[in-house]
Structure formats: structure tokens, C-alpha cells
Amino acid sequence: MQLVRQKEESAARRMNQTRAVVAVLTAAAIASGCASGDGSDAVRPAHGQQPLKAPPARALDSYAQQLGAAQAARVAAAKRWRLAKTPLAAPAPPRTKPRLTTRKGFEVKGQAKLPPVFTTIPTRQKVVFLTIDDGAEKDPALLRMMSDLKIPYTAFLSDYLVKEDYAYFKKMQSRGVTLNNHTLNHRYMPGLSYEGQRREICGMQDTIEKHYGKRPELFRPPYGNYNEDTLRAAKSCGIKAVPLWNSEVFADRMEYREWDRDLHPGDIILTHFRGREDWKGTMPDMVRRLMKTVTDKGYAVARLEDYL
Incomplete structure (x- = not known):
């Protein structure tokens, strides 16, 4: 016993x-x-x-x-990867997705029936979302770095740059990155007719489906400029939402839309596929800048699609 x-x-x-x-x-x-x-x-x-x-x-x-x-x-x-601090891991995404509405001051005529335009995802979680535009720089180190660090991001592609190397973005897609619409030729959309805008948006839908197997549901207008025709054309091409951004990261700095020059829960962050020709650094340098800022402020980078 x-x-x-x-x-x-x-x-x-x-x-x-x-x-x-x-x-x-x-x-x-x-x-x-x-x-x-x-x-x-x-x-x-x-x-x-x-x-x-x-x-x-x-x-x-x-x-x-x-x-x-x-x-x-x-x-x-x-x-x-020589980060200043270990990135914070993102929390589990919400079971119930936030309701997306157009940001005040960003509305156009007939907005209620058009895709919402927003710069921040409604959430109380201390998360932000990284989005990368265009497709000019195709740095293999970026693919390795983001996969190794498990940092999620979303791409918005323009065909006039992507077509130089479709395979690069196929590798990106195979690593879990969603490839979205940033038009065929990165034109100033309000300067085009409705039909001209529709060719730019629907044409990029066709291109992404042809090369990557799926038509996107997210669209970002070049320069963040749009009008009613832009959103009408986007909707007709199958677009469900138009994420813009609340801050932008470069290799050497952060820039903010809000008066307090700070991050907020759910903020969408913009950057571009760029290198030393355009920046004071490389894409890995940009990631280091981003993660230092985000981590110092107690935020994690989450996957945008998990909240949509």
C-alpha cells in the first residue's frame, strides 16, 4: 500500500x-x-x-x-535575419469576421451597393496587416525571409511588372500568399472612362486566373485613387472589397495617414516590391524596419484574408 x-x-x-x-x-x-x-x-x-x-x-x-x-x-x-526583436505571433483569427464598411470620407455616389473601401479592419486585437504592391522587385531573399519568419502578407499585382517573371509570384502563391488585383498597367483610374477602367481591372482578373488559377476578390486602385466608375467596374469584375492603407513602410522609415502618426489595431500597412534602385535599402531591410516598429509597439502581423 x-x-x-x-x-x-x-x-x-x-x-x-x-x-x-x-x-x-x-x-x-x-x-x-x-x-x-x-x-x-x-x-x-x-x-x-x-x-x-x-x-x-x-x-x-x-x-x-x-x-x-x-x-x-x-x-x-x-x-x-538580423531582426532587432523576435516577432510576436498573431492570435487566432476571429470566428466571426468583422463587418467591413467604407471609411467615412471615402464614399462615392451609390456606395451602399459598391465594394467597401477601408484602411483598417475592425478588431480589438493588436494586429496589423502587411500588403505589398506592384511587382517591380523580385527579390528571392524576400520569399525566403518571409517564409522563414512566418510573416503573412498580401500582394496586389500589376501585370506590366509581373509579366517579367510570373514564376516568381507563383512561388509566392505556393507559400500561402494571396495574389490580388492592382490593374494591368497601373493607370490613374479616375482619368479613364468606365470601360477603360473595366478593361484594366477585368483584364488583370483574367491574367491572375490564367497564371495563378483563381480570380481575386480584392482590388487596390493605383495610387489609392478611384471614383464611382472604378468601384462599379471592380464590382462587375467580381471584386468584393477595396483595401487601401493607413500607413506605409519603406526601407528606412514609416509614414502614417493619421494625425497621431501611430499604429492602431487592424491597420493595413502598404509597401511596394522595390529595391536599392528606388529605396535606401533592400526588401529585407524594409521587413526589418517594419518588424522593429510593429514589435516595439506590441503588435503582431496577421493574415488579412483571415479577417475578411
Whole structure:
């Protein structure tokens, strides 16, 4: 009887130790943005990986090891790519998607029946969304860096630049990046007729479907300029939403739309496929600038499509 009691006490101690490890790791995950803000028990350690779910007590040790390994991988990747800090992991996306409406002051005639135009996703989670426009620079290091760091982003492509190397963006798509519409030739849309705008938008829909297998539902007008005809044409081409941006990141700085020159929960961040010919740095330099700013302010980069 004494031996049985000793074995039971020993097993209880091991279980308590395991629970303590899980508690510490889970607390660290929450602090780094891993915990869901909607009450879910799912933990999403990084883009492209399945959420980790708290298991029954018998599997707590394995769960603790998964959390620890995910955090160790983030730390190691941050060191390899010379980030100032380890990026915070995005929380699990909301089960119920936010309702998207056009930002005040961005409306056009008949807006209620047209795709919404917005610069921020409604959310209380400390997340921001990275979007990259055009397609001029095709830096292989960007693909490796973003995959290694598990940083999600969304591309808005213009065919006159993309057609130089469709395969580059196919590799990007294979790594989980959604490829969206930024028109065929990056024209100033309000300067075109309705039919001219429709050719630019629908033509890019056809091009993306031909090369990448799917017609986009997101459209960003060049320079952020649009009118009623732009949104009417976009809707006729199958576009559901028009994300603009609330801040922009370069290799050497951040620029902001708002008066407080700061980030806000749900902000969409713009950058471009650019290199040293246009910037004071490379695309990896841009990512380092972005992640330092975002991480210092306590934000994680989340996947835009998870909130739409």
C-alpha cells in the first residue's frame, strides 16, 4: 500500500510540473500575441501552421513541447535575419469576421451597393496587416525571409511588372500568399472612362486566373485613387472589397495617414516590391524596419484574408 501511495504521489508531482511548464509557456504565448482575443482556446503560433489546441491532461507534456519548439523557431529565425526583436505571433483569427464598411470620407455616389473601401479592419486585437504592391522587385531573399519568419502578407499585382517573371509570384502563391488585383498597367483610374477602367481591372482578373488559377476578390486602385466608375467596374469584375492603407513602410522609415502618426489595431500597412534602385535599402531591410516598429509597439502581423 505504501509503495502504491508513493507511485501516485510521484505521478501527481510530474503532472503538476508539466502543468506549470504549460502555464509558463502559455503565458508567454499570450504575451507575444498567441492567444485568441475571442475566448478561443486555440493558439496560432505562426502563419502557415495549424493552431495548437490545449489537449487533455495526459497530453500536456507534448503540448508544452510544441509551444516551446514554436517559440524557439521564432527566436532562431529572427536571429538569422538580423531582426532587432523576435516577432510576436498573431492570435487566432476571429470566428466571426468583422463587418467591413467604407471609411467615412471615402464614399462615392451609390456606395451602399459598391465594394467597401477601408484602411483598417475592425478588431480589438493588436494586429496589423502587411500588403505589398506592384511587382517591380523580385527579390528571392524576400520569399525566403518571409517564409522563414512566418510573416503573412498580401500582394496586389500589376501585370506590366509581373509579366517579367510570373514564376516568381507563383512561388509566392505556393507559400500561402494571396495574389490580388492592382490593374494591368497601373493607370490613374479616375482619368479613364468606365470601360477603360473595366478593361484594366477585368483584364488583370483574367491574367491572375490564367497564371495563378483563381480570380481575386480584392482590388487596390493605383495610387489609392478611384471614383464611382472604378468601384462599379471592380464590382462587375467580381471584386468584393477595396483595401487601401493607413500607413506605409519603406526601407528606412514609416509614414502614417493619421494625425497621431501611430499604429492602431487592424491597420493595413502598404509597401511596394522595390529595391536599392528606388529605396535606401533592400526588401529585407524594409521587413526589418517594419518588424522593429510593429514589435516595439506590441503588435503582431496577421493574415488579412483571415479577417475578411
